[in-house]
Amino acid sequence: MKLAEVKAVLEKNGLLLSIANYQGNENLELDSVSIDTRNIVPETLFICRKGVKFDSHALVPEAVRLGAKALIVEKPVDADQIPMLLVSDSRYAEAVVSSAFFDFPHEKLRVYGITGTNGKTTITTLIHYVLTRKGKKGSLLGTVKNIIVDRYYGSEHTTPGALEVLKETHETIAKGGEFLSMEVSSHALSMKRVESIRFDYAILSNITQDHLDFHKTMGDYANAKYHLFELLKADGKAILNLDDEWSTKFASRLPLDKTILSYGLYNEEKMPDYAAKNPKVTIEGLSFELWVKRVKVGTVRSQLIAEYNVHNLLSVIALLHREGLSFDEISAYISEFRGVEGRFELYPHVGNDIDLVIDFAHTPDALEKTLGTARALTRNRLIVVFGAGGDADQSKRPIMGQVVAERGDVLIITTDNPKSEKPFDIIRQIESGIRTDVPYLLVEDRKMAIETAINIASKGDMIILAGKGHEHYQIFDHAYLPFSDREIAFQMIRTLKKSAS
Missing domain, CATH: 3.40.1390.10 (MurE/MurF, N-terminal domain)
Incomplete structure (x- = not known):
């Protein structure tokens, strides 16, 4: 150049x-x-x-x-x-x-952008999974991992910087790729990381409180998300969650010539284009009747467990259907998909016959939904280990404490990624939101908190390790220290098993 x-x-x-x-x-x-x-x-x-x-x-x-x-x-x-x-x-x-x-690589690919507070990782990963199972080559950019056709590497940000995104898009084309499925965070949209990309589809999963340290108000946060829809190609399509209040606001702002597809729960008065009726969630997975334009087209079955995944699945179905896949194909591939690491990752009947869940929930809304599903599935008490990230929105911390206290039976408030903040200060802020007489412990050391949860669990209890999900580290100041909720939990389970024998 x-x-x-x-x-x-x-x-x-x-x-x-x-x-x-x-x-x-x-x-x-x-x-x-x-x-x-x-x-x-x-x-x-x-x-x-x-x-x-x-x-x-x-x-x-x-x-x-x-x-x-x-x-x-x-x-x-x-x-x-x-x-x-x-x-x-x-x-x-x-x-x-x-x-x-890089010669405007987005013009040579089908580009799918997913934004929202929760659900982005599952949606982008499932789109990539189905299309690759269909035989198409493509790439994935997201929170858990990045896949550039046949090259895998870990993620530092939900959405990489502009230069990296364009490099990966260019590499996708060089390797014969046809599509890019990517998470698009509010930070990325505000910081111009995708400003030069144009999208074929933009999906909104939901908008709930998060990142108000950066965006200051919910209006600013939502406006950042809306910008993804301003980056649609001339014939690009918006896919909106009709059960999320912000979708209605977004729809009213979109140009009249933009195609809008809606998804959500079956509702005669406000029927989405792609609707789920009679959703059922068990410890084996979920199912629902799929209705399209008020016509039942079949039943969707998935190994995903949490009820919020009904909406995630619907958004993927809407996109794939408009991209030409049949409902039979989509349903078959969805039924094979085993989920994303650290997203309601369930290990039933482990240790002393307890159920263990590892989940990335780190916002009030995500915790509410995760614990709602857990409450419906648990055979006994719900024990929740959670904290809040440092150098981030402090206003959500008491709300997180309130949400968990209203839904859990035993709370253990601990450290997440404190970064430059003092861990116990964050714990105290979470504690300030507890308004019930639910029993709780303040355990600063996350390893000890997990071990305590497993030690006090009885047969049939469900333990939720919330906040870190797929992460294999903790961040203190600028240091990334090796840490895995999963590894710590199973080390403790094995130790107790040896002691019992």
Whole structure:
């Protein structure tokens, strides 16, 4: 990509404020784009960004020494004759320049974007699962893992940065991929990570309280989510959860020429396009009658357990049906899908005949839904081990305490990922929301909290280890320490089994 082309892209998007050391460098060939000095190779365009904790403008001398030949900056820097393009928003610049550098890869793929507070991971993973089982090649970007056709790697963010997203999209095409199924977080939408991508389908799962440390109000949070629907392709389709109050608001804001598909529970007065009737949840899975445009088309059976998965399944069915799959095909593939790691991951009749559930629920709404399902399935008491993440929305912590106290029989409040906060301060904030006489313990050490839950459990009790799900670490300050709820729980179960024998 030539420097003149970079300049043209920035001008087209109204980002370029000024340019220095451009004359005579118009045809400078740039072979790479980077936001990280560790990835700089000769002839790199280095994009400087001002972050919350670090400003990479300070790395310009190192970037130039490593081979950067041009810079995109948000403020002037001393760069010794290096072409320097001053922009109003370097994150937006990263998105549009990366898209042009990789030849607008979204135009060559079917792109499915899923947003919402809860459910994103299950929906994106199931779409990817069904389409790959159907024989199509494609990629998955999400919270638990990323799959770029045949390459797997762990996730650091729900939605990667703009440059990484575009690289992965380009790699998908190079490997013969046909689609990209991706989670799109409110942070990603606010921080321009997908600003240059256009989507064939946008799904809203639900909107409930989360991330108000970042967005400040529920209105701001919802507006960030809505932006995904502004990024639809000209013929792109919106898929909205008719049982979520924000969907009605979103539908009223969408242009009249946009196709809107709705899903939700069967309701004669407000019938969704794709509706579930008579949902049933057991410890083996769930089932429901599927109605489309008021016509019953069959029964869906899934190994997924929690009742909230009815909505997740409906959104996937709506998308896949519109993409040309028959209901028989969709139902067959759904019945095979075993779920996502750390999403109501159930181990029945373990240890002293207890039921163990590992779940990622870390918001009031997610806890309410998870515990609602658990209450319907438990044979005895419901013991809940949970905490709240640090450096995040503090207003939800007392609400989480209230939600769990109203639904659990025994609570053990513990540490999640405290980050820079003091763990016990977070625990006390959760405790402040408890308004019932439910018994509870405050156990700062999460390992001890899990061991305590298993120690006090009786036959038929169900233990919910909430908040961390698939994660294999805890975050203290900036340190990621190895930790797995699953491993700790089963170590304790094995220890008790040996003691008993």
